Amino acid sequence: MKQLKLVDFVIFLFFLTESLSLPTKPQDVDDFSITQKFIEENVGYITIITFAQYIQKASFEEVEMLAKAMTEYRDQCLTNRTLPQCSKLPNDALLEAICSMEGLPKEHNFSHCCSKVDFERRLCFFLNKKADVGFLPPLPTLDPEVKCQAYKSNSESFLSNYIYEVSRRNPFVFAPTLLTVAVRIEEMIKTCCEEQDKANCFQTKAVPVIQYLKALSSYQKTVCGAFLKFGPQVLKSIYIVTLSQKFPKIEFKELTSLLEDVSSMYSGCCEGDAVHCIHGRSKVMSHICLKQDSISSKIKECCEKQIPERGECIIHSYKDDRPEDLSLREAKFTENKNVCEERNADQHIFMAKFLYEYSRRHQELSTPELLRIANVYDDLLKECCNAENPPDCYSIAESKFNETTEKSLQMVQRECERFQSLGKDGLKYYYLIRFTKIAPQLSTDELTFLGEGMVTALTSCCTLSEEFACVDNLVDLVLGEICGVNENRTINPAVDHCCKTNFAFRRPCFESLELDNTYVPPSASLGLFTFHTGLCQEHNEELQRKKDRFLVNLVKLKPELADEALRSWFTEFSNLVDRCCKATGPGACFNEQGPKLAAKIQTS
Template sequence: MKQLKLTGFVIFLFFVPESLTLPTQPQDVDDVNITQKFIEENVGYITIIVFAQYIQEASFEEVEVLVKAMTEYRDKCLGDVTLPVCSKLATDVLLENICALEGLPQKHNFSHCCSKVDLERKLCFLHNKKTDVGFLPPLPTLDPEEKCQTYKNNRESFLNNYIYEISRRNPFVFAPTLLTVAARFEEMTKTCCEEQDKANCFRTKAEPVIQYLKASSSFQKNVCGALMKFGLQVLESINVAILSQKFPKIEFKELTSLLKDVSSKYDGCCEGDAVQCIRDRSKVMSHICSKQDSISSKIKECCEKKMPERGECIVSSTKDDRPKELALREVKFTESENVCEERDANQTIFMAEFLYEHSRRHPELSIPELLRIAGVYEDLLKECCHTENPPDCYRRAENKFNETTEKSLKTVQRECEHFQNLGKDDLKHYYLIKLTKIAPQLSTEELTFLGKEMVTALTTCCTLSEEFACVDNLMDLVLGELCGINENRNINPDVDHCCKTNFAFRRPCFEGLEADKTYVPPSTSQDLFTFHTDLCQAHNEELQRKKDRFLVNLVKRKPELTDEALRSLLTDFTNVVVKCCKAEGPEACFNEEGPKLAAKSQAA
């Protein structure tokens, strides 16, 4: 599957409750019993995900205690559903159990959340989540033979541990996505443990699973960030654009009906309410498949499949063909005499219909670009509807749309020229410098990750025919990562302005940013130039990571240096590593060369 397809309609990754325990029959309509059975059978996995995402520092042993408590709760309620405790929401029961674990709230510093109730408590736990997981130890790696033996000896403990590790490192990923990753991981383990060359098998099969998780995480954080910073209306605009592009023959009335189910599910999913998230998504998938004749001609076979296969099938299906009777332009919004009257009657519905009509006609545009065009149109009508002759004024709307797209297209072309001219490594250095200068308050880990993702976006997209939409979609997701989910994430005034002022125009806003003038670098940079022989043990990717970290830390300490001076110092650092690792006494060499490089940075 092309990366473009994955991100261009990545919203559909999240509609189906995928589980390690699969229902045995196809789900043709919304079947509450099947969804409930799924939740009951997977209570252990769901508990691990919620606990590990909320309390990332918790040990696996502490998580196991909670799993035992929640399994007992399930069994008690299956035995007698009339018990008072069984009428509570599952998430409330889960959080109560977390807070009841002796000494844990104090140990992991979440007592303040336990003193709250209901939604306030849930939001407190949500704000407790940390995107930057640099405080966690490296992800444990097992030798392939050892991995297979561990799986064979105790499948349940093996999978529980895997779900725990990926959940605490991906605190904002929706529970169904993590269950899908775990199911794929188990499938991969079964296959590779039968192979002669297990190591190569795991390497090959792990890559698409990692990409699926990364793409899912990026999209979900972006959409939840939009919901929490800008509210439901912006979230609904994103969904209108995505659904209309994917299903261009869907009627607007049907779209608004589907939109209610799609948008409402995000409350639970974004807040980390795994059970509600699963229920709401199941409802959306049933809605899509029960109305498939009026939604898309491409998903019939998908809807005949069982969960979770049908969700994956819909994700990978191509965009539906544009209806033949659909004209390239919808004149109703630019030629009608009554545009202002229709807008004033119900502005929300009117703008949603405009976005729907424009999106279904322009599959070649990115989601952010479609939202920009809707913003331009809305601003134009505010101006035109107060003039003496509104129709004369809004007839120039198409020219405005073209100007907006041309501007965005030039930005993408410029970025792809960087990709063509600089090559992968230099391009990464370019973005590492740029991002660190505008947001030096972010951790080194976050900045190196964001720089790498920028390069991945351009490497993926700049050779495709759908270059514009692909680049704009993926780079917008990277900015979503930078801006974060929580409302209370503050970086610096200029970055905060771009992140919080206008969702559709944040990318053009970031384009205009320069180095943060409010940033005060650390007073000493001596440790930056203290090198050790561990550099000689690092090879390939690990060495590249160390170079990236050096560059980011150099910019953090010397933000006033030009890009050329910074790249020159990075080259010097690389040369020092090569020279000293070849020397008879590497440590002595590093002790000599480090101060020289520090002096050069002072003089630069």
């Protein structure tokens, strides 16, 4: 067991108000106190989340030890807040605590981070996070009866272990989201452990929780990736769109004030600063609820809820109705003769106003599409404001916007037509091949996850009335998974170009990608054609997962083959598995047929 060095140990104060920005308005004071109490009550879980996300290979024993120490120090500092060690920022204090754990930095290879201080240390730990968690063992699965008994014996330890396992496999998910997942898991356990058919109950109730975690994980990684790669201005643009569409009657002045709180929240959440993130999100929701009469008519019930349920409710509330007096066009951006003067006075404010006005008028468009339109408008004005007759030049803006939207619509239509013609399985195989050809450097697990993500996006959206926005938004999240969060992530020159050049246009950029010519396939099949009788004992889902992995690895081995040829070899492999599993001696069948298939593929 690792020992904590308590000499010069810096306390991780999740609960200390002096380390955070103090509120000034009466309601903010109340909300701050409620949030602070929530943090105090969950200090152990928050410690586990932060530690497990930063040091993903740390054992549960190591993580739990730190959580217990922090709970003890919480009690100590609540008794005497004047202690000198109680003034550090929470995240800085935690990193110092982690670095003080004897032997841990060297064992888990982060000593270089501990040699840094302040921002440089925080950045080092952040860049140490790994989205591809193939180095971790599979998530442990317990028999339902064993699970229920473990929870009844020690519910706190059971939930702590669950939070630890989920956090280290989702290093970029925000702490409030993981705490919400933990609450939902506990509710599921309490319900299912009282059921006769516990296994079916767990299987059914786990699905929405997993979907919630995956969806929030993708969204948060995409937004943080944009923030860290392109800076705060892109983050503000994303949220101008999001908030203007959700709350179309919000005034621009109120929107800009709210954006400051959002930007502050994300600077902490994206770094993995759990306390800053929890307080930041609470502040955003307090701001919205304080001004709800002028922001939205759809969130009254949400604002009556307690923290953190209030935040979850607002995030998932429906868009407010577009004001009746709000026309679909705002002529002042295309017909006003003073556009260039107004733009030149303050380009950031001018473009923010344009994005705000266009987004609140077009709730049917996706976030990426509205960002593309703003990009097209900005480029047009750069040209027109240097022309001889600017108003004539930018009078064609609306047709440019329509042209951009039409191109995006055609992309969506092609994808939905593909879904209709190929079906769910055929669609998955199409994207497994496509993604592997354009980014073969990614791990097999990552590529299968991306393929499943595209299938989820298209099967969820292609039958909806709001098909365009739904597909465009969800597919953009899949691309966010490829691009990753860290600024220093590289895959290959073509993919890197799409990820780092222009956030708004990365989808059209990916659409144009083909086979990666820089990739050198492995010289050997690396066990690809070594089949085991264990395949015959797999459940349908696990067998399908292994078949998907075979297809990805086949493309990595033979990326130059046409898609039709790859699908044909994949079909032969599937037939071989089915045939051998039905044979009297599956092992002998695999030993005879496997090498034959390998030889045919290798010479193709």
